[in-house]
Amino acid sequence: MSIQDQGCCPSVLAAPLGAEAADELAAAFSALADPVRLRLLSLVAEAGEVCSCDLQEPLGKSQPTVSHHTKILAEAGLITGEKRGRWVWWSVVPGRLDQLRAALGG
Amino acid sequence: MSIQDQGCCPSVLAAPLGAEAADELAAAFSALADPVRLRLLSLVAEAGEVCSCDLQEPLGKSQPTVSHHTKILAEAGLITGEKRGRWVWWSVVPGRLDQLRAALGG
DNA sequence: CTGGTAGATTGGCGGCTGTCGATGTATCGA
DNA sequence: TCGATACATCGACAGCCGCCAATCTACCAG
Numbered sequence A, B: 001m002s003i004q005d006q007g008c009c010p011s012v013l014a015a016p017l018g019a020e021a022a023d024e025l026a027a028a029f030s031a032l033a034d035p036v037r038l039r040l041l042s043l044v045a046e047a048g049e050v051c052s053c054d055l056q057e058p059l060g061k062s063q064p065t066v067s068h069h070t071k072i073l074a075e076a077g078l079i080t081g082e083k084r085g086r087w088v089w090w091s092v093v094p095g096r097l098d099q100l101r102a103a104l105g106g
Numbered sequence C: 001c002t003g004g005t006a007g008a009t010t011g012g013c014g015g016c017t018g019t020c021g022a023t024g025t026a027t028c029g030a
Numbered sequence D: 001t002c003g004a005t006a007c008a009t010c011g012a013c014a015g016c017c018g019c020c021a022a023t024c025t026a027c028c029a030g
Helices: A019-032 A035-047 A053-059 A063-075 A096-103 B019-032 B035-047 B053-059 B063-075 B096-103
Strands: A079-084 A087-092 B079-084 B087-092
Touching (some): A019 B019, A035 A053, A035 A063, A035 A087, A035 B019, A063 A079, B019 B035, B019 B063, B019 B096, B035 B053, B035 B063, B035 B087, B053 B063, B063 B079, B063 B087
Antiparallel strands (some): A079 A087, B079 B087
């Protein structure tokens, strides 16, 4: 309805969607626009916590590729990594997916 | 193209997400992974029905570019176009966005 | 200190994507 | 029939993306 809505909850159903909000949403959806990242996200979501070494095999990708995808998901705010010793433990960021769900009209 | 032969509701939160479902979802999110398409979608959603000619100016893109984006959104099942005379009227496909929302953990 | 392991970074390759000008196709008014 | 309009398609360009081998950094065990 009004321009103010874009401050809080930019929604695809509220026009005109500001260029700024559109850029940010597009960046978030770009992180989800890859089958490997979606499967990676599902693995992290189900396990609660996973280290990168346990992602490599189920994804069937090389170590640099897995690292590349975890980085993109982390930069999109979808997962977060905590380093413990030699391992990085990944977990989903609570609320971030809900945020994107809301942008689709929830 | 069978969209959801995957049973009911492939979700990012249910691992392991099948390769097939991951491809399908990634394709859908790819359609949303562009700021121009998000703004286009918001314009269609608010207006209920818009012809391509009325999208060109608010988007600030050329006619071929607008046509390109409407095609991608249509192929993703997000909008549908009906030709009336010289014009094509676009409207959002009801339920498709809800389907994607559900995939994010609704 | 040395060797081994987890993960990030770099560099390069092939393919995909957004963009627009030019052109093709369908429709309508005169 | 002729010209104008709305839209799709084509061709080409620049930029981005996914991928892996090689390399670098950080950490731990002995």
